[in-house]
Amino acid sequence: MTVAAEGSPPLRMAGSRRSPLLQSEAVQGFALISPTFVYALILLVLPILVVIAHSFWTQNYLTIDHTFTLENYRIALTEPIYRDLLWRSLYISLTVSLLTVALAYPVAYFISFHGGRHKSLWLFLITIPFWTSYLLRVMSWKVILGYNGVLNSGLMGLGIIDEPSTALLYNSTAVIITLTHAWATFAILPIFVSLEKVDRTLVEAATDLGDGPLRSFLRVTLPLSAPGAISAALIVMIPTVGDYVTPKLVGGKDGVMIANAIQAQFGKASNWPLGAALSVTTMIIVSLMAGATVLVFRGLQRLAR
Amino acid sequence: MLERVQSERTQTDRTMIEIRDVTRSYGSFKALDNASLAIREGEFFSLLGPSGCGKTTLLRMIAGFDKPTSGSIAVDGQPMDGIPANRRPTNMVFQSYAIFPHLNVEQNVAYGLKRLKLDAGAEKHRVGEALAQVSLTGLGKRRATELSGGQRQRVALARALVMRPKVLLLDEPLSALDKKLREQMQVELRRLQQAVGITFVLVTHDQYEALAMSDRIAVMFGGKIAQVASPKEIYQRPVNRQVADFLGGMNFVKAEIVEENGASLVLDTLGFGRVRADKPRAFVRNGGAATLGIRPERLRVLWDNATAKFEVSGKVVERHYFGEITHLIVEIPGLEKPLSVTETNDFGADDIPVGAPIRLAYDPEALVAMAD
Numbered sequence: 001m002t003v004a005a006e007g008s009p010p011l012r013m014a015g016s017r018r019s020p021l022l023q024s025e026a027v028q029g030f031a032l033i034s035p036t037f038v039y040a041l042i043l044l045v046l047p048i049l050v051v052i053a054h055s056f057w058t059q060n061y062l063t064i065d066h067t068f069t070l071e072n073y074r075i076a077l078t079e080p081i082y083r084d085l086l087w088r089s090l091y092i093s094l095t096v097s098l099l100t101v102a103l104a105y106p107v108a109y110f111i112s113f114h115g116g117r118h119k120s121l122w123l124f125l126i127t128i129p130f131w132t133s134y135l136l137r138v139m140s141w142k143v144i145l146g147y148n149g150v151l152n153s154g155l156m157g158l159g160i161i162d163e164p165s166t167a168l169l170y171n172s173t174a175v176i177i178t179l180t181h182a183w184a185t186f187a188i189l190p191i192f193v194s195l196e197k198v199d200r201t202l203v204e205a206a207t208d209l210g211d212g213p214l215r216s217f218l219r220v221t222l223p224l225s226a227p228g229a230i231s232a233a234l235i236v237m238i239p240t241v242g243d244y245v246t247p248k249l250v251g252g253k254d255g256v257m258i259a260n261a262i263q264a265q266f267g268k269a270s271n272w273p274l275g276a277a278l279s280v281t282t283m284i285i286v287s288l289m290a291g292a293t294v295l296v297f298r299g300l301q302r303l304a305r
Numbered sequence: 306m307l308e309r310v311q312s313e314r315t316q317t318d319r320t321m322i323e324i325r326d327v328t329r330s331y332g333s334f335k336a337l338d339n340a341s342l343a344i345r346e347g348e349f350f351s352l353l354g355p356s357g358c359g360k361t362t363l364l365r366m367i368a369g370f371d372k373p374t375s376g377s378i379a380v381d382g383q384p385m386d387g388i389p390a391n392r393r394p395t396n397m398v399f400q401s402y403a404i405f406p407h408l409n410v411e412q413n414v415a416y417g418l419k420r421l422k423l424d425a426g427a428e429k430h431r432v433g434e435a436l437a438q439v440s441l442t443g444l445g446k447r448r449a450t451e452l453s454g455g456q457r458q459r460v461a462l463a464r465a466l467v468m469r470p471k472v473l474l475l476d477e478p479l480s481a482l483d484k485k486l487r488e489q490m491q492v493e494l495r496r497l498q499q500a501v502g503i504t505f506v507l508v509t510h511d512q513y514e515a516l517a518m519s520d521r522i523a524v525m526f527g528g529k530i531a532q533v534a535s536p537k538e539i540y541q542r543p544v545n546r547q548v549a550d551f552l553g554g555m556n557f558v559k560a561e562i563v564e565e566n567g568a569s570l571v572l573d574t575l576g577f578g579r580v581r582a583d584k585p586r587a588f589v590r591n592g593g594a595a596t597l598g599i600r601p602e603r604l605r606v607l608w609d610n611a612t613a614k615f616e617v618s619g620k621v622v623e624r625h626y627f628g629e630i631t632h633l634i635v636e637i638p639g640l641e642k643p644l645s646v647t648e649t650n651d652f653g654a655d656d657i658p659v660g661a662p663i664r665l666a667y668d669p670e671a672l673v674a675m676a677d
Binding site: 032121199201202204205206207208210211212216219220224301 | 372388390392395396397399401403405406416417420445464465468520554
């Protein structure tokens with residue numbers, strides 16, 4: 001403090017009576033983020049620490065045995081049921097994120113390149129599904145995919161199938177379809193933003209140098225909008241691994257995901273330490289997968305050049 | 306002088322770009338109004354005009370980024386109707402340079418070559434050659450984001466030249482550079498064009514740039530081509546006041562046509578009396594009135610007892626000092642507007658007191674008649 005005061009020019013000290021510490025940019029920055037930071041600390045970091053701590057303890061009927069043990073992790077990683085659930089969760093979230101990005105990209109491209117004066121209207125239309133509750137949207141998929149649902153009656157009416165198909169609802173496909181729809185907006189927006197940042201003159205330059213529309217897209221627009229596509233994929237992938245409402249409602253027994261198991265451990269099964277170990281394992285694997293996705297995308301980008 | 310000699314070598318009489326009755330309308334607004342133009346092979350041609358005069362629209366139509374509402378464009382005898390930009394024998398240097406930010410210099414230059422499927426050696430050779438032409442040898446691995454403005458412009462040039470186009474289109478390529486670099490690039494661009502012998506079409510709003518680099522210039526206003534001629538002719542024999550005014554300073558004097566014959570006009574003026582002036586090639590008579598013009602640097606201060614065959618006298622009302630030259634504003638009895646005079650400071654023009662009587666000499670050949 002004294003050192004800082006001596007270091008600052010005397011003229012400035014005379015002009016302002018505030019402590020030089022408050023004038024430092026770093027301190028001002030910390031002050032600005034401190035409410036959010038404290039909030040995140042209390043509601044994010046502390047609960048995670050509690051979960052991590054629990055994962056090394058043991059449930060002893062109604063009390064928790066606080067001796068350090070890795071037993072929970074052994075169960076989480078070796079029990080076939082948890083391993084299968086984890087794999088299925090990863091498979092579903094990866095499929096959902098790739099599908100969502102693949103379907104969202106053309107929509108974002110259309111709005112950005114051909115939206116003209118109606119760009120904001122298009123974006124507004126895309127957010128309309130959010131006016132209803134997520135549960136209602138999942139329920140409506142039940143109506144569409146169900147035994148006597150819209151899709152089955154439609155297909156029967158057209159004579160394509162003779163009796164209602166049971167392959168549509170209560171399995172992992174139903175979960176994938178529902179999640180892909182639910183997360184579409186979250187993928188469209190980041191891709192749209194990155195496409196908006198692509199300088200249109202660059203596309204013209206590519207055309208001028210001999211590229212047709214497809215080639216200029218693959219060589220200029222796509223690589224330059226890749227950051228948006230990557231963040232869209234991550235935005236969808238990370239939360240969907242831990243989703244438990246969707247599998248519970250449309251997943252049936254084939255669509256159960258790891259989060260349902262975690263919920264069961266914290267609820268009915270009342271084995272918090274095992275639930276905690278499953279959570280931590282899932283968190284670590286998702287982080288690794290997110291990192292791997294970024295690396296794969298970067299590799300693809302380099303190949304495309 | 307040297308450049309003119311060289312220029313005769315690269316230019317031929319063949320027409321490279323033929324623009325016939327081209328109009329481009331946006332609703333009721335005509336960005337380009339019935340323009341016709343023939344640009345020769347190997348020529349450095351400039352489209353000069355203020356912003357919104359239609360010069361960029363014309364350039365983009367030659368490149369294929371815009372379509373004429375009516376009329377036709379042919380490049381090297383080939384009609385360009387319906388041919389998309391990527392299949393035209395033209396390449397463009399964009400105003401913003403449009404360097405691909407995700408590629409390095411080499412990859413940027415090789416961008417268009419990839420489609421030609423050359424073998425690796427040949428491609429590398431052509432890229433190296435193009436980089437050498439724009440003095441960027443050794444910077445091939447630089448990322449596009451690590452380049453200065455001048456370097457980006459060179460990359461854009463190399464990227465277009467490496468395609469060996471029949472026509473190189475340049476859209477205000479120097480406008481983003483600072484003054485010194487801009488002047489240096491003018492010389493370099495001209496030299497490069499002479500070296501490669503490709504037809505260059507330059508769009509610019511900077512008259513000095515056009516005068517310094519071009520073989521011929523088309524001056525455009527409001528979607529119409531006002532005059533097409535060599536820099537010297539455009540400067541010395543502008544067809545109308547608008548062209549004269551756009552290319553540097555010009556004193557305008559009201560005149561009455563007394564006599565019109567083949568190559569010259571006899572005019573009656575208040576300040577200069579009855580004079581004979583060359584008639585510009587594209588002169589269109591508009592009643593009996595015309596304008597007589599004289600450039601400020603073609604009026605010379607007469608010192609002491611010196612006399613000249615043709616002179617006017619008046620009074621200095623303003624003096625502006627510009628280092629190597631001094632700008633004098635001289636009131637001449639009978640003229641409604643005072644004359645601008647530019648005099649070099651070698652003989653002390655910067656010391657002429659405001660209010661002093663002054664005599665000015667002029668060469669009748671420097672007088673130019675213009676349509677009103």
